[in-house]
Amino acid sequence: MPFRVKLLRHLRLLFIAISLFGSYEARAQFTLGGYSNSHYAGIHGVPNNPAMAAGTHYKWDVNIAGINAAAGNTYIRFPRSILLHPPDSLRDLKRNRDYFPDTAGTGRQFAWGNVDVMMPSVLYSLDELSAVAFTWRVRSMVNGGNATTDVANFFALDFPNPRFNNQRFDMEWVNASFHWWNEFGFTYARVLKDDGNTVFKAGATLKLLSGVAAGYAQVEGASFAMHSTTNGEINDGTLKVGYSDGLAKWESPTLSNYKVFGNMGLGMDLGITYEWREVIDGLTGYDDSQWNPEADDYRLRLGVSLTDLGSITYKKSPDSKDLDLRTENINTSDLRQRRGESVQAYYRRISTYFNEIPSDEKFRMNTPAALNLMADYNIDGRFYVNAAGRLALNSGKYDPSKTYVMSYFQVTPRYEARHIGGYLPLSVNRNGQFDAGLGLRLGPLVIGSTTMLSNLFQKNKNRLDGFVALRIIPIKRGEGKVGCPGTNF
Template structure:
């Protein structure tokens, strides 16, 4: 997921948190300035395995000790493909500044990490996940068109310029662009393509076709624990990226809807009846040098022992990969790879009911989640409807979300002065015994705040 934070980023109080999903949101707001102290948005999910609530609060030291149908439950009867994802987006100290009522600039520093995996048919997932090697699958042929995994962690230094392009009183159009200086920390990918195989017995299998494509940099190769110790503010892996967006606002006559008095900065900013936004985010990528031992592999092999290609207890994945190279035929590949950002199309609709109550619709559509390139991260496409209450110093958000894996979620978020906290999944997770996704967000901002006089007849200004 991107940093939409439960519908909050599309609200007229989002300020700097509206910029990552649409840079045009920076222009023509009520905020003369806006400083982010810190913000974190994180999500984890999959379609194949569910875990009981107890595991969330008491995670195991390792996955090896988990027992099926006690510590996890698999969706073995599905007829579709299986996927997994995770991301963390940390907004470091950042600022937005309004040059005047029509033009704004922003500098946003983000530390981002994202992982994606999947594309595997459920029957193949069952083959490997259900007590592999399992004799019940003997003499069955399995076909795996594609299965992939990727991970990317990077710094992002974003410079945004936004301005109002047209304003005739009723119709307002603003545009914005963000230029990104990218600094990569760790990146890697693995993808199996066009594999077909049969397990003849517990000690013999034939692989008729298939290719394994692999690449990772030193940051992955030398990954340490705890995970936070791998963070570096500046490395030698540089890249460029860009966001671009437009926002249209319709400003009908709205008696008493203005939430600010005329002593505030830009009192007419954000006084819209309807808002529509479109943006494309995360163009670009970073080039990395592969670790010297990286090589693609032809997986064709006869009479191979399934136990030999199974990861051993306590074996690190780097050691596992080097051992696999002994059993298969190396294929020459490039010494470098380019890790693409999770490019997405964002569409947002916001309707102002009475200046305190709003309803927002937002769609995030991945533009690079196909097979064509294994070295990428990508968004989980999803659509969210968020009813919200937005007062000057207090807001409530109820995001209702469905993603492209037909998973339904409901969450809650709260804004109290400079603090925003919530989750897109907290309400739906309350009613689910076993879970396969969770998320959360928290942000602390410094913005101009006045608790003094308000205009009579402006109910939004009373809170």
């Protein structure tokens, strides 16, 4: 089977699962647990905190190519065989054989999936105190809805299912969104203070954004009941929908839709770090064997950053409409997507059953803004413990046209040497899911997953992720000397 067909099958399955089985949140940054906050991260530390560019071990550092991808949910689990060989459509899956829904869940259901590709990017240290970086990333993300388990069961279990006749369901708000964009980041970072015991760094990344395609849908305040498989009523609720011309004019193959400069926007990352050192040395020392050898001499490092502040404005496709969902009599079977019917054709059809609500001709898709916190403790110069947390800043219900990250907390013990590193990320996300992973840095190659170890002990999977990157990491020898370090104190 051609690779393109396999890829489209995987993407289609992911989209359908996210659309039907819950709300979505994702780790949007180009990160691998523990590694991205380490002093050997170089260019790979910049997306998480731009201050990390200053005072590194590297005179310069080049990313050749890298990808970070994740997918998962809380509602259904899949056996490994289905993940490796997905069918053509969701209709071909058999419940309790090919997938296992959590029909008895008591909370809201969630799902996630994102792809972040770092294209050729470079970090350059102007001196031991300041650095600049250029990052080129191609990113895509899907967000979804906040559905309760009873609502997920209603739509997922053989809809329309007579089992749910004459029961009332409520959807306070359930949303879904998709965003594919390109970004060029220009970073400047500098050591603001270095008195030997304490080191403050700050950095900023200005981003030139260009959107490829985006879309969103959000149900608000809906209350409905099904009296039979051909008769139902919706007492209240609105549906807000918007998607860009890029989605309306989607071409095949998928990559042909990618344009470096399309819908333009601006973004920004801001970050600071603080380092405490037991021995007075600072960052301005040097020797003849390596660049900036004191980069990891801190005992404790703290970091705070705001990432992905920005948005892109899109023109709505004329077919995307906001709808008043109230109706006393609707054929419930008509609300089911028909075999072979595209998502756009499906929406055009069901929009004829409801009254249109006036809406703007454009929409602004926010990028996944987040607050990132980090603490890194140096045990003995080889072993470290990193604690990191991420908090989504725009995951609320008030603005449907957004993408947003998952809030989580992570602790990563790690081993570091010049050409090798090992990472053991242990994390808990906002859904209460615990994951254990593994990462390795072997010279220019970095590879890992925050769910690898967890998945080894699970027969059926509901989440997975992976990170791989190839870089050039030269150590500048015998240059960059700016005078005796003692003259800086």
